Each structure stands twice: as C-alpha cells, then as structure tokens.
Amino acid sequence: GAGVSQSPRYKVAKRGQDVALRCDPISGHVSLFWYQQALGQGPEFLTYFQNEAQLDKSGLPSDRFFAERPEGSVSTLKIQRTQQEDSAVYLCASSLELLSSGNTIYFGEGSWLTVV
C-alpha cells in the first residue's frame, strides 16, 4: 500500500497476556518510529529505528516493551505481561530519510490496545 500499515487495528488483551503489534512502513523508508498515545494526549515517543538498527529506545516505559526491525522494513512492537496502564493507541510512523532536521514523518492508523 501507499501508506504506513499497522495490524491489528484493535486488540483486547487480558492482563498478563503478551501482545505483538506489527508495522509495515512506506516502502523504502529508512526511519521508523513507535509512539504511544493515551486518550486525550499527544503521541509519546517510544523508540526509533534507522534501517534495522534501533538507535533510540529511551521512551520504552519498561523492560516489558521490546521492539525489533530485523530486516530494516517491517517492525514489531512486543509487550510482555500486559498491564492495564498499557491500554493506549500505538502509532507507527516512517520517514524516507535518515532522521535530521525537517523530515516529514508519516503515521499509520494505529493499533488500539485495551488491557482488561
């Protein structure tokens, strides 16, 4: 497709369950971001990839969160032992170039995670 694609769009997980969220960036895009957006809030940065290298993971809230992009295209965000506070929209975004001044970043529709 032409845009950033995320799946699943909606996920309900029982507390303690592991979840995996997938992101297909725009083809050829070098930079990939994961953001977390709680209801009524702005997106909060989680992690950044340049190709397959995870260059910044300072925003991951705990060691239960793990992200990978093994071949420099598709990325997966994994959350282990989900907690209720993990309920949020997880947004993936990509950019054509290396991260620098003024990159246009394109977002996917998000994966809505509800932990019950």
Added chain:
Amino acid sequence: EDQVTQSPEALRLQEGESSSLNCSYTVSGLRGLFWYRQDPGKGPEFLFTLYSAGEEKEKERLKATLTKKESFLHITAPKPEDSATYLCAVQVSGGSYIPTFGRGTSLIVHP
C-alpha cells in the same frame, strides 16, 4: 526540560468563524516545528513543517506561522469538516531529532 504547550485544549467555532490555535515551545535550538491533523480513530496526518521565525505556510483554509517562541495555526472561515484534533511537534538540534508532541487542540466547527 524541553516543553511543547498547545492552547486552547478545546475550541468550538461556528462555521465561518475564523480563529487561531497556539503552540508554544521552550526548547534550546529549534530545528523544525510540525503541525498535524488527527481525526478520531485515525493516525496523525501531516500538514506543515516550519523551520525558522517569520516563516509561513498555507494550505486551503489553514495558515501556519512561526516566531521564536510559538507557532500559530490560523483557520480562516472554517467548515465542519475542519473538525479534528490539531497536534504540534518540535524537533530540537543537538539531540536525537526525535519529534516531541504537544497534547493537541480539539477543534469542533458547528454548521
């Protein structure tokens, strides 16, 4: 600590009633300021990038301006389809260039 503040949190307008949204920032070394539109249940949609004070960009009924401390998103004669949350994000030099977002302004335009 770098900070991005958007105001107002929510704004209700009548169709045709022009107004402005504000994004103020306290960062050291702005490298880029972005405006996005987000519809309910959707991801943010890119609108504009501004780089330096005095710069302006326009798209249909929207115009974004930038000063050394804040950016304004002016909406001229809004229509109901302009209803959305408008997000501002800043990129800072000397760091990782990761965009930091504000909390957004929720705009509702009544017909």
